Amino acid sequence: MTADDRITLYYSPQTRATGSRVLLEELGAPYDLHILNMKAGEQRKPAFLAVNPLGKVPTVRHRGQIVTEQVAIFIYLADLFPQAGLTPTLDDPLRGPYLRWIAYCGSSFEPAVIDRFMKREPAPVTQSPYADYDTMLDALEQQLAKGPYLLGERMTAADILCGIALNWTMTFGIVPRRDVFTRYAERITSRPAFQRVTAADAELAALHGAAAGG
Known part of the structure; x- marks a missing residue:
């Protein structure tokens, strides 16, 4: 090397x-x-x-x-x-869902929680990159409820990104400590x-x- x-x-x-x-x-x-x-x-x-x-x-x-x-x-x-x-290959059927959820963390979750943290008035739903805060969070919760990871039984880099982001935002009270989020964040933060x-x-x-x- x-x-x-x-x-x-x-x-x-x-x-x-x-x-x-x-x-x-x-x-x-x-x-x-x-x-x-x-x-x-x-x-x-x-x-x-x-x-x-x-x-x-x-x-x-x-x-x-x-x-x-x-x-x-x-x-x-x-x-x-x-x-x-930690990544599905290009020919893996899970590649698309993996890209979806890893991008979701950056393009939907983060803008939504920053707007909430800054107490900014959200854009109209038709113009917002994340629809609205509750819809964004509910969609993430529904996916994680299938668990234990974003893609079911398989942990990927998307889980490292999303799990740490959830842990951080729950710590500061920006995201509510829903049971699904708490258990998911603990799976990531308990790793060596x-x-x-x-x-x-x-x-x-x-x-x-x-x-x-x-």
């Missing part, structure tokens, strides 16, 4: 980038962290803005290329390590990869500072 084959994760502890690090651990991927001190505003300085103009984490560098946007990072990394079994990253994040946060978000 060359140095270029290693993955660099631009990272700040206890932010939405945590999910990408958990996924890397689940995949057994070779990676290095490039830590950004968000309390010191390093994500807004020219050095990082040259990497990601939005100044957001997670951001990944691999084989000389940059990948941004959390959902794209999850799809890319899981596809890069198919032997880990999540536990390892949580412990490592606590140490990093003490050293570098942490800022919610990403």
Whole structure:
């Protein structure tokens, strides 16, 4: 393996980038962290803005290329390590549902919970990317009720993304602690990869500072 084959994760502890690090651990991927001190505003300085103009984490560098946007990072990394079994292959009937739900987390769930957290008036249902908050949440609950994972018995990278997002938003009271959500989040957060990253994040946060978000 060359140095270029290693993955660099631009990272700040206890932010939405945590999910990408958990996924890397689940995949057994070779990676290095490039830590950004968000309390010191390093994500807004020219050095990082040259990497990601939005100044957001997670951001990944691999084989000389940059990948941004959390959902794209999850799809890319899981596809890069198919032997880990966290992504259906292109010819797998579950590939479509997998892409549906991994995208749902980024394009419907996250905008909805941010609007709710910011107490913003939602757009009319015909213009909103997620219809309305309750409909978005109910659809997710109905899918998870089939369980134990988004695709039934098979856990995928979509579950790492969605499970951590649910855990985070329930912790802050943005999403209600419905039984289905609580049990699902516990399945993900009880896994060794999540536990390892949580412990490592606590140490990093003490050293570098942490800022919610990403």
